[in-house]
Amino acid sequence: MSAASTVSAATGEITYLEAIREALFEEMARDPNVFCLGEDIGAFGGAFKVTEGLLARFGEQRVIDSPISEIALVGAAAGAAHMGMRPVVEMQFIDFLANAYDMLTNYVATARYRAFLPCPMVVRGPSGGYVRGGPFHSQNPEAGFLHTPGLKIVYPATAADAKGLMKAAIRDDDCVLFFEHKYLYRRVKDVMPDGDHVVPLGKARVAREGSDVSIVTYASTVWKSLEAAEQLAAEGISVEVLDLRTLAPMDDEAIFRTVKKTNRLLVVHEDTRTGGIAGEITARVSETCFEWLDAPVLRVTAADIPLPYAPPLEDYVLPQTSDIVRAVRRLAAY
């Protein structure tokens, strides 16, 4: 797969972005039913170059440049998926999932249940903020889909997970929304595990062990939580960080395990607060671990604001490491 990535000679590491590309290469090579479609993904290799090289390797039939038509992209993927194909749709920015909301939530999500139709497809794209992208190129719309039975949702934090989860998503027999954090694209790296590296959907990962306070989080804020944990360790507070990796289905067991271990839970996400996924996690924990909780479940999230563009505003609205530190301190002192 040397075409897919530029492995650092020194470390053997590749970026999160290259890891996704590698997964696409490997899965397309493995299974002729896998194909990609999206805007500018062919000759141009995609707005972020995730699909670079795919066209040259697999040809126009399997790497399809589409019109600007998110409804059609998702709908066509569903139709092809019914017939045994495994389409991977790129949204140029994940924000444009909104344009296909009906097709995803009404058609795709219900296909198996109402019509016994398989709909194995992946809808992937660059997500998230911290990049001065403004209100329409920085969104985290996962909560708007968590609500819909029939969809799976993946949002990796590390390069190794990005690859392994993408491979699992492509092989999954249902529709997987695959969120790729654009701030992480070129900023985090891993050495890829050897062989056919598949990370199963629905399994969280303990990103750091700890004993005083648990943080449950995913994507960009995994890194901020780890940073906070490092700072807090110096103060003598031991933080466990759980990276959910898959949001639907959610790894309840892993969440409950860490809560029962530390008895204190902070949920952190980059997305806005009201109606965000932290609420769902809080409810599950409250229902199941009430006896174990020594403090309220708290949330560190973005403020309920359309994400503004100017750096001081974006930084103010999005959760920062110092927020996590402050929230954990409060929990630890509770």
Added chain:
Amino acid sequence: MSAASTVSAATGEITYLEAIREALFEEMARDPNVFCLGEDIGAFGGAFKVTEGLLARFGEQRVIDSPISEIALVGAAAGAAHMGMRPVVEMQFIDFLANAYDMLTNYVATARYRAFLPCPMVVRGPSGGYVRGGPFHSQNPEAGFLHTPGLKIVYPATAADAKGLMKAAIRDDDCVLFFEHKYLYRRVKDVMPDGDHVVPLGKARVAREGSDVSIVTYASTVWKSLEAAEQLAAEGISVEVLDLRTLAPMDDEAIFRTVKKTNRLLVVHEDTRTGGIAGEITARVSETCFEWLDAPVLRVTAADIPLPYAPPLEDYVLPQTSDIVRAVRRLAAY
């Protein structure tokens, strides 16, 4: 306003549906900037006849039959609202909000914040299940919008509230999604308060006072909760029922007040469970009232299933009075 409704001569009551119609008549008569648009709302009076009589009274300029174009309906309403009009858009079924998800969440919700543009508009339509409507005519998509800052959400349970909240929604200076429960349309009635009956947005209503367990709920399940409370009273369990009425902004104070009073909270909604509004409520209560909680916050909701059509299936998936009874018993015994 006799054209708008058929007041029962005996009781002076009108239905939930007629109450909404009355609000539309009154507001259109009061303010020439108010107008209605939607599919089949004119000559036909709408699929459920909510807008019946409006065309005859206010004419084609103010009661516009549109093509089948939910994106265009919402977008055009926004444009007209910017220019000082107060459009009221009907979705033939609220399920089709999904088709306008981008326009609502990206354009409308952000207009004031990013561009200082007023966007006073109401998007209303028949919502909810218990009517054998199948997966695409029974939805409760409110959670998919709660997540978006910039939108307001109303979902009344009583006829009086349906009227008073509709009038408030039309006068509000932001976009209000107004969910009308189609099972309640012709099944609940009230005598309308005299005069200009406006119920302020963002204020919950204590539908029944009680002291042992609180139920926070809205729309159809207010009635099921009241029914359950009645049954539980016979067992000696005193239930307080809070009808949220407005979901965004949420009346935190009223929620916290009842929780601090009973120390036990059940959240009930008709919508599916994962990612539903009950999660958000649980999180807010957990953050704020942790010390007051004598039991876990529990949720009674629909199962995470696209709503099936056959009566035994629909009844199984949707929350029923007996579920609420069972859940309250558990909380009371905790």
Added chain:
Amino acid sequence: MARAGTTPARSKGTSKAPVRPSDALSREQKIELYYWMRLTRSLEERLVNLYRQTKVVGGLFRSLGQEADAVGSCFALEQRDVMSPLIRNLGAMLVKGATPVEVLKQYMAKGDSPTRGRELNIHFGDIGPAGSTRGFLGQISPLGDMVPVMTGVTLSFKMRGEDRVGLVYIGDGATSTGAFHEGINFAAVQKCPLVVIVENNGYAYSTPTHKQTAARQFVDKAIGYGIPGLQADGNDVLAVYDVTKQAVDHARAGHGVTLVELITYRRKGHAEHDNQSYVPPGEIERWAAENDPLDRYLVVLREQLGVTDEEISALHDRVQREIDDATDEAERSGPPVPLDALVGVYADPPAEQPLWFRRDADADAYGTERPEGWGTWNASETKP
């Protein structure tokens, strides 16, 4: 093929193919066309009876007067082809192999109906590999969505080099949706083997065509997608067959999408509850008297093929018998069991777990727990 422009031909084939495709149909096939139309109409009439007996659970949608458009067009497909019907394409579904008993069970929400009671009316399908499936796709309610989906179905034919064609119906009203536009445009660019049939029946619910579009005719939309446009009298079953067959052959030859406008008329309301108060007086009666597709075709069968009254009444008897048998069979089936509601949202996990407040309860009890504790139930008000 004729290209739509300012003066599109009202079908009638092209100069290249002066012989009508339907000329190649055998006498039996031509009689079969009538059979399917008659079966469609009689089955819907049976459904009206069952609806009045409140045995139909949801709304009832009729295609009265439109049988020729559904039957004639679908008859142009091969078994391996895939067809995506709408609510008024019962006739097309029957041609493609759906059975009356499936339709009846579906409307009655039976446990062994094609969707096991999960979806309503004719929202069911059977697609997959050629040969093992009948090739019709279950629709969903949001209008327009089936067009992009069929773009994908036919894209898969193209990618795999399969000799299969797709056909998707769209109502005059639903051409206004974004999904229609995005789907047909993408299919046109990709030269998918797809036929898009606009069924112009004059109304979308209560909305007449002139409030739906300012276009003079729907076939005019073809040029904007760079595809051929054809138009035919949708109440002339052979004309419908001819024009669709042309479009299907065009697609099969690898030339891509065609938009076909069939002009017909919706004689019943949007659904059974709709009283059609918005229709100008006399309009329905005129179409019924002068332009019924079955009546018109009977004349053709009698005059041009010498079909006898005996043949016709034998066929009517056969249709009645089939529907009676199907009704008996459908009535024997029971409703679904409540716990089946939990099965199959995902392939993995294969079933959802009951919620905790259901786990200790007798799950079967929920099948009988009607949510009618408050207020009164009036069936006529709840069948929109």
Added chain:
Amino acid sequence: MARAGTTPARSKGTSKAPVRPSDALSREQKIELYYWMRLTRSLEERLVNLYRQTKVVGGLFRSLGQEADAVGSCFALEQRDVMSPLIRNLGAMLVKGATPVEVLKQYMAKGDSPTRGRELNIHFGDIGPAGSTRGFLGQISPLGDMVPVMTGVTLSFKMRGEDRVGLVYIGDGATSTGAFHEGINFAAVQKCPLVVIVENNGYAYSTPTHKQTAARQFVDKAIGYGIPGLQADGNDVLAVYDVTKQAVDHARAGHGVTLVELITYRRKGHAEHDNQSYVPPGEIERWAAENDPLDRYLVVLREQLGVTDEEISALHDRVQREIDDATDEAERSGPPVPLDALVGVYADPPAEQPLWFRRDADADAYGTERPEGWGTWNASETKP
């Protein structure tokens, strides 16, 4: 007006109006057209400098080679009319009254920029009652959405009997969106006073027109909406003015929507970071050499209006001076204060409360807390 059909006229007015609308423009107005094009180009060149100095916060979008299409079309509007620009319509915004200093502050995310740092590049506007506003609407990124919004803006003109017209731009690529389709169709049915300009610049990001639509030309889409279609050379500023003026007059006379296709070429990449590797060699150079709208118009000004070199260079000086002044002014402004982020999501409540973990902290600290704790920041990688 010419009606689009199989052989649409390449504009040139109609038989009813043999005189070109632009013949009625004064010498000053004709020179003004050049001024706006020059201002557009020079302002973008200044932005390139600022971008290279990393003073522009997000991406930079150029309209090089398309200035005539934006300027010539918007020049056909009155002040009371409302125009909805896209990313390549800086020229139209300037004509409509947006100032260079607003544009610069906006790109530099200043606290006193038109959107107070909330939105990027030229996503800002000024609409409302005629007279008190300049009449241009701030766009959002999701393509196509401005068409339905402008349908509503112009619907309000119609409902109130205001003598105002709307103009909305749409890229060749964005014509594929559902929003475009639904919006133009609804406006056509409602006969809204709206002009829809398709800017066919050959590409949508990297996607050439033939992968966007199978239509031979975008003007062909007009007939499918039942509206007139006009087409013009988008690099001939007077031809653009002529064709738009016709459409504007048509709208103002109460005859509804016109679709205008302007044929031009995007000489720079989608945004400044795009290296245009997908463009066939020589194509850009050919358009630059043979079909630059400013060069072409200079010839017209010189040869037909006798504009002198002195006049031209005085105008260039004026443009430079205005941009220098605007740059100085913009650079003097500071960034927004963090707490302003909380203001104005709703009219009521007028501001959000800080989240609890911010309440006890020094809010201003957040302005300097750059999220660069992990990994390295490479500006060139993050300007998509």
